[in-house]
Structures are given as structure tokens and as C-alpha cells.
């Protein structure tokens with residue numbers, strides 16, 4: 119997608135240096151800072167401190183991380199160690215394990231001297247596949263948007279879409295998952311407007327989704343997270359679409375904290391609630407999301423403090439609570455499949471049920 123009119127991906131391979139360049143998302147939306155990853159430790163740190171974030175992008179970065187490790191030492195022991203270090207960076211997004219498993223499956227049977235080159239190729243393939251997958255999710259999502267639009271009292275009126283967190287191109291290699299249909303609708307000339315919820319505490323909606331939509335010229339309005347129910351109740355939202363970090367084999371969905379409340383409100387007001395997900399985000403090994411999906415526990419400081427730019431243009435954090443306030447910071451929540459209208463995958467829309475997902479699994 120474009121930054122200041124120039125096409126970019128959120129992670130770009132440098133073929134001559136065999137390194138990977140990322141946009142350091144901790145500086146967005148105020149500065150576009152590129153950062154070169156050259157070692158496994160660089161990749162692990164970038165995931166851990168959320169220079170890169172979003173389930174598919176975490177997976178792609180980890181794949182490069184495994185390559186960097188194998189370039190130094192391609193022994194079985196080094197492979198295992200790198201796998202463990204990268205896997206421990208963040209707990210909820212299953213794409214991390216998916217990408218690490220995929221690279222390991224390719225390299226493990228090879229001679230030690232062939233492993234690094236194979237890992238590099240596999241990391242590139244993961245990136246290319248992610249772009250294609252997200253484009254396909256966008257096409258299927260666009261069909262759903264068109265059907266919703268056609269049922270409106272005035273089918274020429276603007277389609278109001280609500281999203282949460284950032285499931286756009288900054289969360290993937292390109293296009294995004296939940297935002298891909300929005301881009302494709304806008305590019306196809308459909309009148310679309312996005313309600314962007316800020317996504318406290320880290321503000322991925324306010325800083326990242328707003329940044330992306332602005333760069334692409336898609337009309338949007340930022341709301342505080344607590345505004346969502348009010349807008350849904352008043353008929354100001356035609357469809358909600360979010361991304362996900364992990365879907366269970368029975369259709370439960372983990373996504374950024376606050377997603378569950380939006381799903382409940384959407385159900386109460388009969389507004390479709392879609393979850394855009396590549397198949398790589400489905401964890402076929404678990405069924406019950408509330409019981410089985412590990413929820414990242416993050417620092418209390420993200421809740422008690424707010425970051426931003428001061429008037430001098432310098433990044434600052436301010437305390438917003440009484441000194442010493444205790445805070446809890448669950449990174450994600452789980453929306454039961456029963457609240458999900460459909461999962462929008464690269465293979466089309468699929469019901470968030472065990473039966474429908476099993477049919478998909480057999481098909482792919």
C-alpha cells in the first residue's frame with residue numbers, strides 16, 4: 119500500500135544484504151521510520167516490543183528471524199533455540215507458531231549447509247502468500263459489503279463500516295485482513311466510511327488504522343472505544359469487520375481487547391459482525407477459545423499512562439491515574455463463534471462453527 123504516494127509493504131526483504139526492513143510501528147503515526155533486521159535477536163525484539171505487530175506480520179517477521187539464526191548456525195540445536203526464542207515473544211497470535219513450524223518443516227530434513235538458503239526462500243514465500251491471501255479476503259469481503267449495501271433503503275448511500283484495532287496492511291505484509299475489503303470497496307468506487315475505534319490502551323486504531331486510511335484516502339471517523347454500542351444502537355453502522363489473532367476449530371475468535379463487546383452490541387442490534395481471517399490463523403488443535411487461547415497479559419503502565427506528541431513535537435508519556443494505581447491489561451478477548459456472522463477467509467465466507475470449519479479443513 120502507499121505511504122506518501124509510494125508503494126510499500128510493512129516488511130520488505132533486501133535481497134542483496136539478505137536482511138528485512140520493517141516500518142517501526144512504535145513511531146507511527148507521527149514518523150515513518152524504517153528499521154533493518156539482521157539478526158534473530160533483532161526480529162525477536164521487534165515482535166516483543168511491537169515494532170511489528172498484527173498476527174500475520176508477526177509470523178512473517180519470525181520466519182525471517184529463523185533465517186537469521188540459521189545463517190549464523192544451522193545446527194539442530196541452534197534451530198531449536200531460535201524457534202523457542204521467537205516463539206516466546208508473544209503468546210496469542212497463532213501465526214507466529216504457524217510460520218515457525220512452516221520454516222522448520224522445510225529446513226529440518228536438509229543438510230546443515232542448505233538450511234539457511236531454504237529458510238530465506240520460505241520466509242519470502244510466506245510474505246508472497248500473505249499478500250495473495252489478503253487480497254482474496256478483500257475480494258470476498260467486498261462481495262459481502264455489496265450485498266449489505268444493496269439491502270439499504272438507499273443503495274447509493276455510504277456504507278458505514280466499523281472496525282477495531284488494526285487489521286490493515288500494517289498488521290500483515292500488505293492489504294490487511296479486515297481492512298482489505300474496505301480498500302477494495304473504496305478502490306471500486308463504493309462510498310464507504312469507517313468508524314475507527316481507538317483501541318485503548320495502545321491505540322492501534324487511532325495511530326495505525328487512522329494512518330492507513332488517511333494515506334489511502336478512505337473517509338473515516340475516530341471514536342473512543344466506548345462509543346461503539348451507541349452508534350450500533352442508532353443504526354449508524356451497517357457492518358462490523360475485525361481481524362483475529364487465533365480462531366479455534368469451533369469458530370471462537372481471539373482478537374484485540376474490546377472486540378467481544380462490539381460483537382455483543384452488533385448481535386443485539388442485528389448488525390453483521392464479520393471476522394476476516396487467513397486460514398493460517400486457525401488453530402486446528404483447540405476447540406474452546408475461552409479455555410484454550412492464551413491471552414497476553416501486558417504491562418499496567420500501558421493503562422496508567424498515555425503516550426503522544428507534545429506541542430514541541432516530542433513524544434511523551436503522561437500519567438493519567440493517581441500515583442500507584444493498580445491496573446490490569448489483558449491484550450485480547452475471545453468472541454464465541456455464535457456471535458460471529460461469518461469468518462471471511464481467502465476461500466470465501468465460512469460459518470464460525472465446528473462443522474463448517476471441518477468442511478474447510480478437508481477442502482484445503
Ligand code: MRU
Pocket residue numbers: 171172173174211282283284285286289290294295296322360361362363373374449
Ligand atoms: O497487539 P496487536 O497490535 O498485535 O493486535 C493486533 C490485532 O488484534 C489484530 O486485530 C489481529 O492481529 C489481526 S491482524 C490482521
